[in-house]
Amino acid sequence: MTTDPFTTGRRYAKADADVHPQLLFPSYPASIRRAPSLAPVAIEPSATELTPAPTPPGWPVGGDDLTVSGPSVPIGERIIVAGRVLDADGAPVPGALVEIWQANAAGRYVHDADRRDAPLDPGFTGSGRCVTDQAGAYRFVTIRPGAYPGRSHHNAWRPPHIHFSVIGRVLLTRLVTQMYFPHDPLLDLDPIVLAVPEAVRSRLVAQLALDVAVPDVALGYRFDLVLRGEDATPAARA
Amino acid sequence: MTAPYTPSQTPGPYFHVGMLDVFFRSSDQPGSAAVHLTGQVVDGDGAPVTDALLEIWQLASARAGEATIVRAVTDAGGEYELWTAKPHGGSGAGAAVDAPHLDVVLVAGGVQRHLVTRMYFPDEAAANAQDPVLSRVDPARRATLVAISRGAELRFDIRLQGPGETVFFDV
Numbered sequence: 001m002t003t004d005p006f007t008t009g010r011r012y013a014k015a016d017a018d019v020h021p022q023l024l025f026p027s028y029p030a031s032i033r034r035a036p037s038l039a040p041v042a043i044e045p046s047a048t049e050l051t052p053a054p055t056p057p058g059w060p061v062g063g064d065d066l067t068v069s070g071p072s073v074p075i076g077e078r079i080i081v082a083g084r085v086l087d088a089d090g091a092p093v094p095g096a097l098v099e100i101w102q103a104n105a106a107g108r109y110v111h112d113a114d115r116r117d118a119p120l121d122p123g124f125t126g127s128g129r130c131v132t133d134q135a136g137a138y139r140f141v142t143i144r145p146g147a148y149p150g151r152s153h154h155n156a157w158r159p160p161h162i163h164f165s166v167i168g169r170v171l172l173t174r175l176v177t178q179m180y181f182p183h184d185p186l187l188d189l190d191p192i193v194l195a196v197p198e199a200v201r202s203r204l205v206a207q208l209a210l211d212v213a214v215p216d217v218a219l220g221y222r223f224d225l226v227l228r229g230e231d232a233t234p235a236a237r238a
Numbered sequence: 239m240t241a242p243y244t245p246s247q248t249p250g251p252y253f254h255v256g257m258l259d260v261f262f263r264s265s266d267q268p269g270s271a272a273v274h275l276t277g278q279v280v281d282g283d284g285a286p287v288t289d290a291l292l293e294i295w296q297l298a299s300a301r302a303g304e305a306t307i308v309r310a311v312t313d314a315g316g317e318y319e320l321w322t323a324k325p326h327g328g329s330g331a332g333a334a335v336d337a338p339h340l341d342v343v344l345v346a347g348g349v350q351r352h353l354v355t356r357m358y359f360p361d362e363a364a365a366n367a368q369d370p371v372l373s374r375v376d377p378a379r380r381a382t383l384v385a386i387s388r389g390a391e392l393r394f395d396i397r398l399q400g401p402g403e404t405v406f407f408d409v
Contacts, residue, residue: 101256
């Protein structure tokens with residue numbers, strides 16, 4: 001069986017400006033001096049962008065339960081976040097490396113640069129990782145993160161979120177994003193969310209999922225990640 | 239019709255917590271065959287970008303049909319450092335032959351979708367002159383894609399914005 005998209009001649013659609021946030025979004029000040037001012041140069045993918053990068057051997061298993069990472073039980077609301085990594089045609093992406101990081105229940109990261117006056121939790125590092133199974137599925141046990149102050153404007157508060165990084169085999173499908181929680185009024189005030197075209201913002205919001213929850217243990221949320229997929233009309237690009 | 243992808247988001251400044259580099263360090267230790275790559279990432283003011291993650295994606299030199307990833311993060315001076323193997327040239331789009339290169343995926347706070355650029359080798363002038371990707375780039379900007387030799391090191395700076403802005407690709 002070959003799953004090498006290079007040798008099978010798969011084509012990938014161009015990154016879609018209707019989906020991704022604008023690189024320059026002035027109400028998100030951190031973007032102002034970091035967004036390239038010149039348009040990217042369009043090129044055809046070569047082997048470098050189309051050849052799979054296997055998950056490194058020795059990648060630790062068991063990184064999917066963030067509630068057992070410290071010497072104590074973390075404070076906060078235990079939740080399960082589960083979903084699938086899919087391609088644009090809805091096909092599962094097995095073997096994808098999913099990495100997550102997040103603030104603790106008090107809205108503080110275990111990071112030297114986060115000097116905010118909010119408590120660290122010895123039971124919580126906020127770092128997790130797993131590899132999707134044959135159905136493209138992943139599952140994390142964690143703590144619902146707290147909101148924390150943003151830097152974009154006076155009295156800015158970032159909505160609770162979990163950062164996701166997905167390495168879905170080839171460079172062209174690389175994705176770094178954030179997952180939010182449903183019915184959060186902060187979503188309408190956050191420049192990082194508002195930078196995403198309105199029609200697709202809901203794709204960043206997890207859904208409450210009782211079939212993911214474990215009774216008496218943890219509430220559940222479902223969050224699927226859809227990676228860039230094959231071009232529907234490769235002939236049009238030739 | 240809007241493509242069904244999940245939108246990108248900035249990794250924020252605390253990504254080191256989650257995107258670990260420990261399993262993406264090249265096994266090629268400093269040595270005669272290894273590439274020792276350093277550089278600085280700066281913003282539109284020339285200020286160091288202290289919270290950037292670079293992922294080098296390249297064709298593995300040892301095993302055909304596999305790519306390898308090497309990660310490095312910038313420090314308080316915006317500087318990064320990594321070791322990797324020099325890849326061979328490969329087949330490019332169509333009949334053209336790519337010069338040896340490293341793809342560089344840059345993820346950083348304030349950057350809302352990862353950027354993709356390429357690093358070419360300064361000792362491959364003939365191959366670079368034939369490279370189908372470099373040939374798509376304004377000749378005045380090609381130098382931003384070629385590393386500079388500095389002793390045993392290769393130096394590859396990335397300027398996100400402004401004069402000397404690095405060429406990024408829509409691939």
